[in-house]
Amino acid sequence: MEDEVDRLVAAWRRERPDLDVEPLEVLSRVSRLARHLDRARRLAFAEHHLEPWEFDVLTALRRAGTPYQLSPGQLLTQTLVTSGTMTNRIDRLTKKGLVERLPDPNDRRGVLVRLTDEGRDRADQALAGLLDQERAILAELSRTQRGELAGLLRRLTGPFDNIPG
Amino acid sequence: MEDEVDRLVAAWRRERPDLDVEPLEVLSRVSRLARHLDRARRLAFAEHHLEPWEFDVLTALRRAGTPYQLSPGQLLTQTLVTSGTMTNRIDRLTKKGLVERLPDPNDRRGVLVRLTDEGRDRADQALAGLLDQERAILAELSRTQRGELAGLLRRLTGPFDNIPG
DNA sequence: GTCGATTGTCTTGACATCGAGAGATCCCTC
């Protein structure tokens, strides 16, 4: 099946035959697919009355395991947002009763963000919904192909994730 | 090489052993890689004093071929943003002298956005820079692997691009 | 021709994000 990137690449080859645009075959598809996924995620979460950014924060805490608490700084590195953004997110999640701020007993500069019981339930429900949606998208591929795809992508993400940046 | 998604998946398997989180192996990598690419693109464009959104609009016009003009509506569908956003972008690009608005001779409701000579040059330069950067990222893979990866990704993007949504 | 629905663009208000920097606390060296 042809996709938008095939058309994009064909247009570039017509307009700039001097350039090698092969990299776009991979990376433009990654960017565009990510955009489509964002929309799909937003829809999936709407059923649970959660925004994508709320899901990101709540699930980071959920993954941490009991007692479901992390510092704002740890949340920063997991969600790849700036500190100002994280302060704002914690404020709003606190107002909604999904997380609470506690003083860090070991560092008086610090704060711990803890998931409330409701926050934990909402995160669990939204995750299940997201996985259902993602399974539907991936049904295009066989199990073997999904494994290959994951492996190839890991080759590309590895350098970013391990050399900090 | 292990990446952040390996750690994320391992955490979910520990916390939610009842769930099948295999879809994350593929789609979380897509989302995270797209985020890293956004940062890399921003850096690459900074050398040419262009923002990513400026690049998106200018190159859509560049790809259209001479006389390098499209309606705002056509630009919407190519860049996946809303109409309000596109109006704002065209305004700012016009102020910078990279595009100009012309009345559509065939539809008095309509407008045509045309690339200026400077806009065309800037788009061409930025594209070359972007391709260099992308080639470096993709050097992790062989030519054959890049082809496989592109093919697998096309299977996933195809449904989004062809069934409108 | 005329009316209603549709199309194409722009306007407005709300909102989430970023970047830079402030203030408080911690840690290491002397």
Next chain:
DNA sequence: GAGGGATCTCTCGATGTCAAGACAATCGAC
């Protein structure tokens, strides 16, 4: 134990985006 740099969180202003709706022109049916 005192000083200076590093770390942690929050504040503030600017900005880009979205969603909903306004307005004008077009198209189709009668």
